[in-house]
Amino acid sequence: MNDDQRESWYDDDAGPVVRLYAITRGRSKNARPDVDMLTLVVNASAGMRPRRSDPEYAEILRLSRTALSVAEVAAHLNLPLTATKILVGDLIDDGYLEHRSPDPAPEAAARNQSLLRAVMRGIEAL
Template identity: 35%
Template sequence: MTDDTTGAPREQGSQWYDSEAGPLVRPYAMTGGRTRPGPTGTRFDLIALVTLSAAVSGADDDRALGPEHRVLIDLCRPETQSVAELAAGADLPVGVVRVLLGDLLERGHVTVSRPVPPAQLPDERILREVIEGLRAL
């Protein structure tokens, strides 16, 4: 096998290595070919907040976790992060991060809190009436 640009022999398997970017790992390899989070049914919105579970110790030795899972855990360690922040911090596509978070959620390593949908927020009129009632006291 030869390099198309120089004509020099190329090492076997080097098509998976880019001299400028380093080794390439395809997203489907990180997620085991999955495109959706596991059976938990949790929907990971971009603004959903991910918090590291109190059960996760500093020396987590869950052997089923890959390096990408560990990166997400490390990003959540200091503070709660949104799914979008985790994707940016881990330099991974959001779809991959959603699948990996599904794995972490199943194992109890993280908790996810979704933002309140606007339809469930109290009406502004009601809030104004409460404020006026408190002022009247």
């Protein structure tokens, strides 16, 4: 069988053939516990070139010109949330991204519980 007749073991629809551990350099846990899927990130580099040359980092900086949640960044990159959180954490540590995690106020949590109890009483009344 010559090279022209060989079938390719992947196709264009399969996407990139790079394993996630290569993108995250073998890391599987986020070193920043304050970064979750609802964390908003915005580019704070003001035109500075990142020291990391991987294309995923450049794309995160490009996407975050306006505030985006980490979940939105993951969707745009077509990467799992865990890998995206690692990459975003790297850029935060390097000072290229500003972030803000939602802090639920204690009174908001109490209101949610009372609302849930009211809904439960209504369902039980049916």
